[in-house]
Amino acid sequence: MYQYLIVSILGYGACLGKCRNKCVNIIEYVCVPFLFPTENKEEETVYAEVKGSAVTQRNPATAVDERPALHSQPFRGVAVCLGVLCVLLVSAIIGLYVYFSTALSEHNTKLVRELEQLTDVRAFLLAANQDLTNLNSNLSTANHILRCDYSKVSTANQRLAAEKEALSRERDRLNWNLKYIYQFENFPVNQYCSPKDDVGERKCNPCQSGWMLFQSSCYQILYHSSPWKTWEQSRENCKTNHSDLLVIGSQEEQEFIHNHTQYYFDIHHGYWIGLTDIANVNQWLWVNGSHQTDGFWKRQTGGGNCALTVPNNEPLANWNAESCSMQNRWICESRALLWSD
Template sequence: MEEELNYSTVVFKNPIVSLQNEKKEEETVYAAIKAEGSSSTHQSPAIGEDNSPAPHSQPCRGVAVCLGVLCVLLVSAIVGLSVFSTELSEQKQYLMNLNSNLSTAIQILQSYNSNISTANQDLMSDKEELTQERDRLKTNLQVIYQLHDFPVNQYCSKTNGSVTKCNPCKFGWMLFQSSCYLIFFPDAPWKTWTESREDCKKRESDLVVISSQPEQEFISNQTQSYYDVFHGYWIGLSYQANNQSWMWVDGSVQGLKKGFWINSTQIQNTCVLTIQTNNPLAAWNTPDCTMNSLWICESIALNWSY
């Protein structure tokens, strides 16, 4: 058998082509090679041909990708800020409502506090009044308990027909501070110091105890001179030899230099009377206790409440 022949087609460049066409793209040269035992022909690009994309398209694609990513991030940021702004507005409104509620609560508490303070003041005032009323009743009861028979008619009388009004002192007695005084005037019988004290006790009282300068001045203003300069009004002060001190009928001690003596260097007797002088603070003298003179009784004043 004859040996099978294979053919190929070879195309050569035209040597006559001018140099001006060298810049043109080179022609593709295909070779037709018939494979042994095959009738098909394969075409392949000639050596030197390049199928890669153009170099200038790759940077544009990168820029586009970056811009796309930035747009996505920007949109995400805008959405996040919008959500955050909405939540912030809601929180602000909530805080404003809370502040308003707190302001209202503070006003209510201040009102309650003011009411409580007023109530406390009222309670303190009521307590003070009740305390005064208690002390007043206690004092009155002490006086009444000392009386064997409380002389209502000597303290109280009816006014305006049916209204009964009571005085702190019996009729005929004078009120000064918290005490009542009965001063006997010259037309009354004169008595010794001991007899004068007994008379005061019969009247549910005792000889006066002078404990202050205003009280001494009050007594001096209410008394008057009679008979001679040695006669005056017996008071409840006498010298107690067993105690070797000047003592009042209520048991309190009187210092010699603290009294209202006419002349403390000439004290000779043990009973004291106050004499009407030009100086009310130099009025005490000590005549004989058996000398007859007038006297002054003192009792506790009642404190009536109307």
């Protein structure tokens, strides 16, 4: 059987907590096992107390009573430290609360000022937007008025341009009238104008008496003149009336002449027109100097050098080429005069 021997060992002095100026003797107890032979005996416990040479033996009961006091001193220091830490922590929390409260208050004040500024800016922008809206409305109205005025001015300008063009044509015609009248030593007023009426006024016509008006020209078609004349004689006769042989410049004019000429004698006779190939080089020229390009020729011509129109059933194919010495009727043409009302 093992028996235990409790040995009390006096240790060194230790300084506990903040009381480092006091040292206490700590008695350590060591339980040492011993082996004893036992026979039919109750177990006995032998305590051996070993002490240091400088320590006196104390009463075990007193030592036991002092241990709680010795062990409570470190916890007291820890409690003090924890209390101080708690005070510091609370102080820090209070300081942080005050700091953040102040910062938050300043931030809120700044936000309020910024909000007020933004509100003022918004009000200013709304007012400016309203002003711009009103200005845009006024400009739109002014633009509409200007467009209307521009339309009116454009219409007036077009009207003035048309009037200018008409006046220019009238001026040209009047100049032509003046030029035409200057050809006469004594202008034949009675051939253009009717006798004076009751109030002493005369009404004048664009063509001489007996002439036909078509577009801007006057035509004299010799139906029953006798004797007939050659091409040269016919042209001289036209010139005595300050005109010349007919120059056909369009299909409408060709149809007009066809509708006002009559068939006579035979299929070879017709009315001299102002178209010749005197040089016999197959280049037909009008009496006004222009070249003939597209004509209204018959399918078969006589092979002469002077042209005449022969009435037939084909209004767009009745020109014929005959000898210039052949005698025929003829057609004179002059420009119509313009008389103001």
